[in-house]
Amino acid sequence: GENVEQHPSTLSVQEGDSAVIKCTYSDSASNYFPWYKQELGKRPQLIIDIRSNVGEKKDQRIAVTLNKTAKHFSLHITETQPEDSAVYFCAASMTGSARQLTFGSGTQLTVLP
Amino acid sequence: NAGVTQTPKFRVLKTGQSMTLLCAQDMNHEYMYWYRQDPGMGLRLIHYSVGEGTTAKGEVPDGYNVSRLKKQNFLLGLESAAPSQTSVYFCASRAEINEQYFGPGTRLTVT
Numbered sequence: 001g002e003n004v005e006q007h008p009s010t011l012s013v014q015e016g017d018s019a020v021i022k023c024t025y026s027d028s029a030s031n032y033f034p035w036y037k038q039e040l041g042k043r044p045q046l047i048i049d050i051r052s053n054v055g056e057k058k059d060q061r062i063a064v065t066l067n068k069t070a071k072h073f074s075l076h077i078t079e080t081q082p083e084d085s086a087v088y089f090c091a092a093s094m095t096g097s098a099r100q101l102t103f104g105s106g107t108q109l110t111v112l113p
Numbered sequence: 114n115a116g117v118t119q120t121p122k123f124r125v126l127k128t129g130q131s132m133t134l135l136c137a138q139d140m141n142h143e144y145m146y147w148y149r150q151d152p153g154m155g156l157r158l159i160h161y162s163v164g165e166g167t168t169a170k171g172e173v174p175d176g177y178n179v180s181r182l183k184k185q186n187f188l189l190g191l192e193s194a195a196p197s198q199t200s201v202y203f204c205a206s207r208a209e210i211n212e213q214y215f216g217p218g219t220r221l222t223v224t
Contacts, residue, residue, distance in 0.1 A: 001172070009153070032211045043203065043215040044156070089155055098144065098163050099211060100171065103155035 006104025023090035117216035136204030145187040
């Protein structure tokens with residue numbers, strides 16, 4: 001089955017700096033890569049996703065890049081703000097009727113004021 | 114539109130007791146999923162369903178059973194709870210597009 005590794009497990013940045021979180025996946029058949037943000041005690045919420053026919057996608061301060069050859073994808077957050085502090089999860093999914101997601105182990109991002 | 118809801122929010126069980134967690138969605142989604150979340154391990158898929166009357170095993174199905182008798186509901190059962198099942202349980206649902214919508218979670222402690 002699919003295996004997703006996520007690094008780093010914790011990340012502290014100064015407010016206004018950029019943050020980068022990286023994930024690698026094992027199954028070359030995976031073609032959908034979402035990123036979820038989870039605040040303390042809350043449910044995971046989708047913040048951005050990318051499909052394998054695209055190399056990069058941007059949404060305001062958030063961007064995701066995908067390298068299919070190397071089987072890795074990354075989340076980039078620019079101009080970080082204290083409200084960006086949360087746990088971020090990457091995931092990978094294959095096509096198929098169920099399209100189950102396999103999640104990385106999460107990154108605790110802390111933005112220091 | 115409530116989205117995805119879960120009942121109960123919290124529960125404490127003794128070893129060997131049984132319980133059922135209820136997930137309900139009002140978005141007419143075909144696909145529903147049960148995950149467990151443990152510290153440092155992300156979310157792991159327990160069971161899932163691709164439509165009413167169907168269920169399938171995920172990554173960590175042992176000790177759990179599920180049923181999808183109605184399209185809007187997905188039940189997760191623990192027949193004989195064990196301390197290793199102490200976790201936060203999330204339900205999710207999805208339409209044909211890929212985004213999964215999560216419920217608020219159920220915090221279960223087994224003593």
